[in-house]
Amino acid sequence: MKYIKIVLLIICVAVLGGCSMNRMQEKTVFAMDTVMTLKAYGKNAQAALDEAQQEIYRLDLLLDRYDGEFGELNFVPEVQVSDDTAELVRLALEMCEKTDGAFDITIAPIMDAWGFYQKEFTVPSEKQISSLLEFVGYENIEVNGNTLFSKNGATLDLGGIAKGYTSARIREIFEKHDIKSGLISLGGNVETVGKRPDGREWNVAIQDPENSEGYIGTVKSQNCAVITSGDYQRCFEENGQKYHHIIDPDTGYPAQSGLSSVTIISNDATEADALSTALFVMGMKKGIDYWRNNGGFEVIFIKEDGKIYITEGVDFESEREYEIIEKRPDLK
Ligand code: AMP
Ligand code: MG
Secondary structure, three states: OHHHHHHHHHHHHHHHHHHHHHOEEEEEEEEOOEEEEEEEEOOOHHHHHHHHHHHHHHHHHHOOOOOOOOHHHHOOOEEEOOHHHHHHHHHHHHHHHHOOOOOOOOOHHHHHHOOOOOOOOOOOOHHHHHHHHHHOOHHHEEEEOOEEEEOOOOOOOOOOOHHHHHHHHHHHHHHHOOOOEEEEEEOOEEEEEEOOOOOOOEEEEEEEOOEEEEEEEEEEEOOEEEEEEEOOOOEEEEOOEEEEOOEOOOOOOEOOOOEEEEEEEEOOHHHHHHHHHHHHHHOHHHHHHHHHHHOOOEEEEEEOOOOEEEEOOOOEEOOOOOEEEOOOHHHO
16 A cells, blocks of 8 residues: 555656646846846756856846946947957947947947936936037947957947847757747847747737837737837936937937837847837838838837837737838839
8 A cells, every 4th residue: 555655656746747847937037127037848948047047147247338348448448358248249330330320339428418327317418418429429339359449438338239139149048958939028028939838829919108007919929039119118207208218329319209119020139129229219211211121020110199000021910000011012
């Protein structure tokens, strides 16, 4: 009898153990000023999540604007960095050029003047902004091997691209651990790995800029990054006027492009992150031109008046009305 009980116990433990290994494992991490949620399904899920967490902490330290590897640029014009940082700055500079400076990683002094770093918000004077704009210009940054060079006192802020890069790195870790189904959610940045464990595609909800609890629709996604920049993500109000964290590098003021949010859907999370920021600054007309001329990604624009526009390749479901933007309207 005792022997039978022990055998039953061993079978139970084995079955339960097997089940828990095949459950969706989840981890919440706070880094880069963001609550991050990671989900992974598969027998190596826990190991993948643990490694992903370590990688997030490592990149958070490495890419910190002040304490990270390029923080020294606040004091000296030349600094040695690791391969990771050099690679990311190179990618970021490419995006600055491609977007004709709508994305500009030297926006740091302006962000600082508005108090976004210290979270002590203030509206700077026009004079202050125009004097700080002299330090803004990605042309002042150069990468040569592992050395970053800064001219004219330019300093870096990789906040517009770092989370996309981090997401791409986590995806690599998931792939290494053979995770067939996973979700990487870093604030407004979501990346899906494979399909859901039940075999259906992931549905990524797109937040309603007017209502932090609600969403305007969902995007079907499989092995894809869905990355949103919105005027509601980091902002403050003064004298009835709202000021947000996406700065137009031409003016030094929060971009007033008529948009409330831009979502980019792409296989390349790093590029998608830079693009969500850049297209927000450009506004809809220039953003659509950029999409038509470059491609390789899809976009959801939400205007300040609540109207929704999606490019033709978005697999979108919504109860709200929306308009579809065609790639070649002339071919109709
Ligand atoms: P995101 O949430 O990806 O749109 O990134 C916004 C963050 O990127 C801000 O918090 C700043 O750190 C930085 N940023 C703001 N404006 C720009 C800009 N025009 N180009 C590049 N980075 C920016
Ligand atoms: Mg971005």
